[in-house]
Every structure is written in C-alpha cells, then in structure tokens.
C-alpha cells in the first residue's frame with residue numbers, strides 16, 4: 001500500500017476548469033500536471049509554463065518536477081532543471097520549466113500534460129566540519145576514473 005500525504009492546494013484563477021494533477025495509473029510515481037496556458041516553444045527556447053496551482057507542501061517533503069519520457073523521446077521536450085524543486089515553504093505558482101531540444105516548434109495547449117510531480121521526503125543535512133576524512137579505495141577518483149562506458153568484464 002502506497003503512503004498518502006495530504007498537500008494543501010490552491011487554484012489560481014487561470015486554472016479554473018482544469019483537472020488537478022493526477023496519477024495516470026495506480027502505481028504511477030508521478031502525477032501528470034497540466035499547462036494552464038497556450039504557448040509554443042521554439043527549438044532551443046525555454047519557457048516557464050503556468051500551472052495555475054499553488055500549494056503548501058508539508059514540512060519534511062518536497063515536490064520534484066520531472067519530465068515526461070514520451071515528450072522527451074518524441075519531441076525533445078524536457079525540464080532543464082530536472083528535477084525542479086518545489087520547496088515546502090514556497091507559496092507562489094508552480095511553474096514547469098520546459099526546453100525544446102527538438103528541431104520543430106512545440107505547441108502546448110491549455111490542459112496538456114506537460115510534466116509530472118513527485119512528492120518526496122526531504123532529509124536536511126547538518127555540516128560537521130573535520131580536519132581529515134576517512135580513507136576509501138576510491139579516494140579522490142571520479143568523473144570516469146573507473147573507465148569509459150564500455151561494459152565491465
């Protein structure tokens with residue numbers, strides 16, 4: 001059974017008549033979120049798409065704005081800041097930043113499902129400053145230090 005967390009949501013006038021974000025299937029991790037405006041994004045351009053929704057996410061949670069794979073694969077439409085972070089103390093309009101990596105202008109109509117929202121728990125870190133860090137086999141190796149993209153044998 002999936003946990004359910006209540007999130008207070010306020011409709012702004014331009015979302016009137018639109019369905020709320022919803023899970024497309026029972027096991028979906030993300031709720032598809034709808035555009036509240038008509039807009040065309042030219043190749044290479046970005047736009048913060050209005051959703052007409054504001055919310056009060058409970059403390060200890062965030063909402064992540066993630067791309068939809070179908071739009072990415074078929075049209076090159078993705079979220080450049082993915083996952084977009086909606087903070088629990090944000091009360092403004094949730095906007096979906098989209099970029100068109102495709103070759104054609106991409107037309108969005110009000111009501112189109114442009115991205116998905118994932119509610120996720122947040123753990124805040126407290127820094128603990130030290131003079132020395134413990135040693136590991138990896139050490140400072142990174143950024144491809146274990147080899148290229150060929151399969152490990």
Ligand SMILES: O=c1ccn([C@H]2C[C@H](O)[C@@H](COP(=O)(O)OP(=O)(O)OP(=O)(O)O)O2)c(=O)[nH]1
Pocket residue numbers: 065081084085086087088090093094095096097
């Ligand atoms: O895709 C996004 C990302 C962010 N936001 C809103 C909610 C979030 O809580 C706020 C700030 O986002 P973020 O911290 O990513 O932006 P920033 O550039 O660091 O701005 P700020 O200085 O306002 O925190 O903007 C959106 O509506 N959509």
